[in-house]
Amino acid sequence: MRGLKDEKEIRRQAKNDIEALERISFEYKGTGKNKGAWLKVSISGGTVGQIKNGDIIFRFNQDFFESFKVGAGNRYLYMYFPQEALRGNIKENPWKYWLARKISEHKRMNIGKPNEDTISVHTS
Numbered sequence: 001m002r003g004l005k006d007e008k009e010i011r012r013q014a015k016n017d018i019e020a021l022e023r024i025s026f027e028y029k030g031t032g033k034n035k036g037a038w039l040k041v042s043i044s045g046g047t048v049g050q051i052k053n054g055d056i057i058f059r060f061n062q063d064f065f066e067s068f069k070v071g072a073g074n075r076y077l078y079m080y081f082p083q084e085a086l087r088g089n090i091k092e093n094p095w096k097y098w099l100a101r102k103i104s105e106h107k108r109m110n111i112g113k114p115n116e117d118t119i120s121v122h123t124s
Helices: 007-022 062-066 096-109
Strands: 025-029 038-042 044-052 055-060
Touching: 007 044, 007 055, 038 062, 055 062
Parallel strands: none
Antiparallel strands: 025 038, 044 055
């Protein structure tokens, strides 16, 4: 997806990224009637770090996925993200990913609204 060529460097980056993902967890503290309740959810759910035929295997914890369900229909939240934002040299264009993320977030939050494809920028 990122258009990288050096397999040794790709595997090194993938290993480092997987190790970072394994360390991530979220803590939820109760409020109101649930004050005192506490829950810690790790995003890793078991199988991690395996690379097969160029695919990286990382299993997310099901409890982590359940935290994304919203609304009466109990549907998952999601956001489309352009693969092009992951390609290229980040040193040459360090803001590429963040700009694409901001645009994608704006579009997701305003889906179906008149300003879905319009974003404001600060001017000085």
